[in-house]
Amino acid sequence: MASKRTKKPKSSPQRKTKSFLLRWGILLGATLLLCTGGTTIGLGWHEYTRPGPLSVGQDVVVPHGGYASTASALQKAGVLRDGWWQATLFHLSIVLTRRNGQIHAAELHFPAGVSVQETLWILRHAKPVLHRLTIPEGLTASQISALIAEAPFLTGTMPPLREGTILPQTYSYLRDSSRQALVAQMQLSLRIALQKIWQARNPDEQTMQTPEELVILASLIEKETAGPEERPLIARVFLNRLAKGMRLQTDPTVIYAITDGQPPLGRPLTRSDLQTPSPYNTYLNPGLPPGPICAPGAQALEAAAHPAQSDALYFVANGTGGHSFASTLSGHNQNVAEFRKKR
Known part of the structure; x- marks a missing residue:
């Protein structure tokens, strides 16, 4: 007996409609999700890369304490825009780019219009802001102490400073460095420079017996002239006088004796000033x-170590910013008379 095949029931129109709507709904939902996600990503990238609100470049102290404190400091400084959305974007940007490195707490410079993307690079890779302090040549210890005590962003009290123990130049330091550490750096700079200059000094010069004496001589040279070409000649005059047992008779030592190293004197020297009793008075x-009597610069130290070749024993101002030199007293007196005529 032949078997009978069972026929599949035909799908009803209602079922087809439901199936179509279901597939269409899934496709539409996926499309909307992708569009929404793409829009969100696009907006996020725009906020991440667009210029920020900072109108002028600024140094900002980025504190320790985590992402929230960093975002707060940057918003207060105007690097980031205000609002929780900007802070959230900043936090999320750090997390998503964490393989680029850790952010650092320091004083950092942020240029005008810096974006979130550029801000993160600065937080991760930029060097901290360096502050600078210039110590001019020829200042006394009291003058230098005042400069360091008043320098911004340093901490701690000013340590005692002996005369002629630092090298005048421009020094860099980080915010919150201690004054004691900066002074130690200045003193080390002098020791390093002095060691090189002393070792390379003219071997025929035997008048200076120690590096300390070289610094004393250099301080006199520094106070007598600001002309680089004259320093070796001034050095030679002093060395010639020392070799002959003559007194140096240099006015800056008298001024130092009168002011006790706290210039300026504020008036010309008088004859009675030259009789001031003091071990610093080279007239006596x-x-x-x-x-x-001051902090000599590198050029004055070099001049003391490498004096010019001359038999000069005297010098006097020539009225044009330099000096006239003479090897005899009569020649010196003539130079003095010429200077007085110009005055």
Whole structure:
């Protein structure tokens, strides 16, 4: 007996409609999700890369304490826009780019219009802001101490400073560095420079017996002239006088004795000033003074170590910013008379 095949029931129109609507709904939902996600990503990238609100470049102290404190400091400084959305974007940007490195707490410079993307690079890779302090040549210890005490962004009290123990130049330091550490850096700079200059000095010059005496001589040279070409000649005059047992008779030592190293004197020297009793007064005492009278610069130290070849024993201002040199007293007196005519 032949078997009978069972026929499949035909799908009803209602079922087809439901199936179509279901597939269409799934497709539409996926499309909307992709569009929404794409829009969100696009908006996020726009906020991440567009210029920020900072109108002028600024140094900002980025504190320790985590992402929230960093975002708060940057918003207060105007690097980031205000609002929780900007803070959230910043936090999320750090997390998504964490393989680029850790952010650092420091004082950093942010240029005008810096974006979130550029801000993160600065937080991760930029060097901290360096502050600078210039110590001019020829200042006394009291003057230098005042400069360091008043320098911004340093901490701690100013340590005692002996005369002629630092090298005048421009020094860099980080915010919140201690004054004691900066002074130590200045003193180390002098020791390093002095060691090189002393080792390379003219071997025929035997008048200076120690590096300390070289610094004393250099301090006199520094105070007598600001002309680089004259420094070796001034050095030679002093060395010639020392070799002959003559008193140096240099006015800056008298000024130092009168002011006790706290210039300026504020008036010309008088004849009575030259009789001021002090071991620093080279009109009264032979040889070098007992210590430096200022902080000599590298050029003055080099001049003391490499004096010019000359038999000069005297010098006087020539009225044009320099000096006239003479090897005899009569020649010196003539130079003095010429200077007085110009005055």
